[in-house]
Amino acid sequence: MSFISRRLASTSTFTMKPTPSKAHHHTPLPSSSFPTGFVLGGIHAGVKKKAGVPDLAVILSTSEKPTSAAACFTRNAFKAAPVLVSNQIIAKNGGYARAVVVNSGCANAVTGKQGMDDAWAMVKATDALLPSKSKKFDNETLVMSTGVIGQNLPISKIITGIESQALEKKDTSVLGSDFKAWESAAKAFMTTDTFPKLRSRTFTIGDQEYRMAGMDKGAGMIHPDMGPASTSFSSAPKQLHATLLGCIMTDAAVSPRSLQSALTYAVDRSFNSISVDGDMSTNDSIYVLANGAASKDGLVIDEESNKDAYEVFKKELTDFAADLAKLVVRDGEGATKFVTVTVKNAPSYKDAHSIASRISTSALVKTALYGEDANWGRILAATGSVPLLPSAATGVAPVIDPAKVNVTFVPSDGTSPLPVLVHGEPEKVDEVRAKEILQLEDFEVLVDMGMEGEGEAQYWTCDFSYEYVSINGDYRS
Amino acid sequence: MSFISRRLASTSTFTMKPTPSKAHHHTPLPSSSFPTGFVLGGIHAGVKKKAGVPDLAVILSTSEKPTSAAACFTRNAFKAAPVLVSNQIIAKNGGYARAVVVNSGCANAVTGKQGMDDAWAMVKATDALLPSKSKKFDNETLVMSTGVIGQNLPISKIITGIESQALEKKDTSVLGSDFKAWESAAKAFMTTDTFPKLRSRTFTIGDQEYRMAGMDKGAGMIHPDMGPASTSFSSAPKQLHATLLGCIMTDAAVSPRSLQSALTYAVDRSFNSISVDGDMSTNDSIYVLANGAASKDGLVIDEESNKDAYEVFKKELTDFAADLAKLVVRDGEGATKFVTVTVKNAPSYKDAHSIASRISTSALVKTALYGEDANWGRILAATGSVPLLPSAATGVAPVIDPAKVNVTFVPSDGTSPLPVLVHGEPEKVDEVRAKEILQLEDFEVLVDMGMEGEGEAQYWTCDFSYEYVSINGDYRS
Numbered sequence: 032m033s034f035i036s037r038r039l040a041s042t043s044t045f046t047m048k049p050t051p052s053k054a055h056h057h058t059p060l061p062s063s064s065f066p067t068g069f070v071l072g073g074i075h076a077g078v079k080k081k082a083g084v085p086d087l088a089v090i091l092s093t094s095e096k097p098t099s100a101a102a103c104f105t106r107n108a109f110k111a112a113p114v115l116v117s118n119q120i121i122a123k124n125g126g127y128a129r130a131v132v133v134n135s136g137c138a139n140a141v142t143g144k145q146g147m148d149d150a151w152a153m154v155k156a157t158d159a160l161l162p163s164k165s166k167k168f169d170n171e172t173l174v175m176s177t178g179v180i181g182q183n184l185p186i187s188k189i190i191t192g193i194e195s196q197a198l199e200k201k202d203t204s205v206l207g208s209d210f211k212a213w214e215s216a217a218k219a220f221m222t223t224d225t226f227p228k229l230r231s232r233t234f235t236i237g238d239q240e241y242r243m244a245g246m247d248k249g250a251g252m253i254h255p256d257m258g259p260a261s262t263s264f265s266s267a268p269k270q271l272h273a274t275l276l277g278c279i280m281t282d283a284a285v286s287p288r289s290l291q292s293a294l295t296y297a298v299d300r301s302f303n304s305i306s307v308d309g310d311m312s313t314n315d316s317i318y319v320l321a322n323g324a325a326s327k328d329g330l331v332i333d334e335e336s337n338k339d340a341y342e343v344f345k346k347e348l349t350d351f352a353a354d355l356a357k358l359v360v361r362d363g364e365g366a367t368k369f370v371t372v373t374v375k376n377a378p379s380y381k382d383a384h385s386i387a388s389r390i391s392t393s394a395l396v397k398t399a400l401y402g403e404d405a406n407w408g409r410i411l412a413a414t415g416s417v418p419l420l421p422s423a424a425t426g427v428a429p430v431i432d433p434a435k436v437n438v439t440f441v442p443s444d445g446t447s448p449l450p451v452l453v454h455g456e457p458e459k460v461d462e463v464r465a466k467e468i469l470q471l472e473d474f475e476v477l478v479d480m481g482m483e484g485e486g487e488a489q490y491w492t493c494d495f496s497y498e499y500v501s502i503n504g505d506y507r508s
Numbered sequence: 509m510s511f512i513s514r515r516l517a518s519t520s521t522f523t524m525k526p527t528p529s530k531a532h533h534h535t536p537l538p539s540s541s542f543p544t545g546f547v548l549g550g551i552h553a554g555v556k557k558k559a560g561v562p563d564l565a566v567i568l569s570t571s572e573k574p575t576s577a578a579a580c581f582t583r584n585a586f587k588a589a590p591v592l593v594s595n596q597i598i599a600k601n602g603g604y605a606r607a608v609v610v611n612s613g614c615a616n617a618v619t620g621k622q623g624m625d626d627a628w629a630m631v632k633a634t635d636a637l638l639p640s641k642s643k644k645f646d647n648e649t650l651v652m653s654t655g656v657i658g659q660n661l662p663i664s665k666i667i668t669g670i671e672s673q674a675l676e677k678k679d680t681s682v683l684g685s686d687f688k689a690w691e692s693a694a695k696a697f698m699t700t701d702t703f704p705k706l707r708s709r710t711f712t713i714g715d716q717e718y719r720m721a722g723m724d725k726g727a728g729m730i731h732p733d734m735g736p737a738s739t740s741f742s743s744a745p746k747q748l749h750a751t752l753l754g755c756i757m758t759d760a761a762v763s764p765r766s767l768q769s770a771l772t773y774a775v776d777r778s779f780n781s782i783s784v785d786g787d788m789s790t791n792d793s794i795y796v797l798a799n800g801a802a803s804k805d806g807l808v809i810d811e812e813s814n815k816d817a818y819e820v821f822k823k824e825l826t827d828f829a830a831d832l833a834k835l836v837v838r839d840g841e842g843a844t845k846f847v848t849v850t851v852k853n854a855p856s857y858k859d860a861h862s863i864a865s866r867i868s869t870s871a872l873v874k875t876a877l878y879g880e881d882a883n884w885g886r887i888l889a890a891t892g893s894v895p896l897l898p899s900a901a902t903g904v905a906p907v908i909d910p911a912k913v914n915v916t917f918v919p920s921d922g923t924s925p926l927p928v929l930v931h932g933e934p935e936k937v938d939e940v941r942a943k944e945i946l947q948l949e950d951f952e953v954l955v956d957m958g959m960e961g962e963g964e965a966q967y968w969t970c971d972f973s974y975e976y977v978s979i980n981g982d983y984r985s
Binding site for chain 1: 618620657658785788875876879881886888889890891894895908910929933972973
């Protein structure tokens with residue numbers, strides 16, 4: 032009896048491709064590009080074992096104007112304590128908060144009553160750092176944690192760390208507003224990230240210039256699905272969860288309602304459109320603070336009272352969120368490729384988004400990307416496995432016509448795209464050319480469904496490598 | 509500026525654990541356990557390059573009684589030609605067919621009109637092998653293909669192969685009814701499988717003994733979601749698709765309608781409850797033929813006219829299908845573990861099935877299984893990421909109460925289970941004991957949701973290893 036001998040082999044070794052350095056994705060930014068009216072910084076409080084590694088960030092709005100706050104949280108049923116506490120604060124305050132406190136190294140998830148107490152303790156200690164003359168609410172701090180699940184925070188170390196950041200404690204406080212301050216805060220977000228993720232931009236509404244800056248972190252358990260905070264003006268108490276944390280600050284003035292609606296829109300098209308491994312976390316949170324410090328003309332951006340300004344702001348926020356989200360994919364655990372998956376001419380945006388998501392999470396597609404193999408068959412199988420939504424008009428789901436589907440690989444270097452499936456027929460693929468494209472660090476997979484409706488969506492994903500298995504096969508030890 | 513140096517490392521090597529031999533899962537079966545009235549066999553027709561490797565199986569019912577046939581097909585939108593053709597034949601014949609022809613090495617998927625012509629040619633060539641005196645329909649053969657997508661079949665080699673199996677061609681035909689014949693057919697199903705998957709059983713209804721036997725194949729692109737064939741008596745033309753192929757033969761007599769309903773039930777609880785990599789194929793098909801050759805008392809099993817007999821048959825078919833399905837997981841690409849995921853006390857069977865499916869496909873859970881790490885946090889995060897179905901009574905989805913959830917690792921060797929999460933609180937886990945369980949080849953992950961409804965479902969999955977990446981990172985070359 033002859034069996035294929037593959038599985039009978041004893042210990043083998045696999046050689047990993049050299050993974051490219053990602054260091055160039057973090058570079059100094061001009062201090063003039065950071066929003067005014069914020070001070071922040073990151074320190075080593077002792078959550079992480081290794082001395083000197085930042086694990087606690089404090090972000091304070093020093094603006095005397097009201098600081099609006101909005102959030103999107105994981106939809107996971109097992110929401111971590113910081114998610115629950117932050118949602119309560121935003122809801123109670125009607126969309127206002129002036130501070131954010133973040134720790135890495137421990138997620139404070141599945142930690143029961145102690146976890147809730149610890150999250151509240153972080154909030155209260157940070158509240159005490161805020162200028163008291165602008166105090167309007169009992170609690171004005173949002174909290175985030177990331178790291179191992181099921182362990183309690185070393186809370187006394189964290190509280191000591193927060194207290195050391197009081198602005199008057201000039202010997203211990205690192206809070207500032209220059210690049211170094213922003214960078215140290217971004218570093219305190221990191222877990223298995225290999226570089227801090229910090230971006231800034233300026234934008235103009237009317238004659239007024241504003242700034243937006245922020246940081247995020249990711250690496251693993253990255254497949255966010257986040258919904259808006261449950262404030263009085265959001266219809267349902269939806270929440271999201273993942274080990275994706277992000278925080279965006281702007282010196283524009285935005286009404287709480289419009290800040291939340293702009294963030295919800297932006298998150299769907301950025302953080303909810305990325306995948307590293309298809310796993311949704313219990314801690315995923317994106318916060319945005321708008322402190323109005325640059326709003327000299329008194330403009331408060333609002334969807335109803337000044338729609339044009341709102342649309343500009345929403346677009347800036349969406350583009351900025353996408354920039355931050357892409358950094359997470361680029362630095363995904365074990366990632367050697369950054370791949371944009373575009374689906375167009377689907378019946379709706381939601382259908383296009385579902386198909387792009389399925390392609391982006393397929394283990395077979397992702398191992399083929401790692402293997403630099405133009406395996407369009409796997410892309411097509413993933414595409415076809417998504418049930419399309421029933422049409423609102425007929426109640427019947429539209430049917431994909433295989434004879435109208437096109438799949439194209441688009442290189443990032445400006446050279447010609449390579450069609451691999453045209454109108455449902457496989458092309459005679461030039462394998463040398465395919466290899467040239469797939470050896471790039473960045474490229475795009477374009478799937479044209481050829482259907483009515485013009486639904487289009489983009490997703491950003493990475494490949495599945497030996498290193499991913501290595502990182503996650505032995506994470507706790 | 510200091511970056512974590514992990515990603516900056518140049519070429520590294522990873523050492524794979526020795527993967528256990530699976531050869532013992534294929535052993536000789538007594539000829540008396542095979543259903544009467546079938547002849548079958550597998551040969552090398554030339555689809556696969558390597559000489560002598562079986563790639564074509566022919567299965568004929570020689571019973572003079574009507575042979576009922578039922579099928580479940582992939583729900584993928586890009587159904588391969590053999591899926592489309594077989595569904596047409598079953599629908600046209602009202603649930604009757606007397607033969608199955610199978611090739612491995614080429615999936616005949618995304619092959620346009622030529623692919624349809626080729627599938628029909630396989631059907632017609634196999635029809636010609638059937639005893640003509642029982643002929644009642646134009647076409648009585650179902651067809652299956654598995655292998656690479658987007659390539660045309662070497663159809664003349666296949667037709668020559670089929671024709672060589674005419675029963676009167678005693679020098680070339682290998683068709684028979686003993687173990688060797690069944691084994692050679694099972695081998696012709698294989699692609700990256702490491703052992704042929706063949707099982708048989710006997711069962712009794714009243715005084716009558718019947719037999720059931722069958723084979724399947726899997727390895728990769730295994731996450732089936734199959735629906736019933738679209739016959740006149742099935743409500744909707746649902747179809748499924750994957751590189752899972754299975755064929756079950758019985759010498760009981762079963763009405764076509766009841767054979768389909770029993771198969772649909774069985775497939776949901778067997779083949780639709782396994783995952784190797786979460787990827788659904790374009791070719792997934794399960795066929796069952798019931799030729800009545802052992803039905804001496806004239807009983808035709810039917811859900812309406814003899815419900816007790818039907819229930820016995822349905823249970824036998826479900827258990828048998830689960831046995832075949834589990835073999836596919838055990839032989840999954842790169843698999844070193846066979847893990848049963850049981851979810852109980854969910855609001856419904858569907859909720860339990862969705863949660864078990866999500867746990868079973870989580871890359872983080874599967875890499876932890878490979879790493880023999882009792883990482884219940886990842887299990888919980890996967891559990892919590894599943895949206896529960898709205899209650900029929902209230903229209904509102906029930907909410908998981910984290911304080912009622914239990915997670916337990918159950919060893920397969922009869923020793924004590926190890927609770928890791930009890931009523932939402934992490935246990936102080938004995939890591940030595942956890943390692944003992946996780947080092948077993950077989951164990952169970954039991955998630956008790958603690959909710960009303962008593963929904964319970966099982967899923968079978970394997971781990972994610974370096975070898976999976978190796979196999980799929982370089983599949984086509």
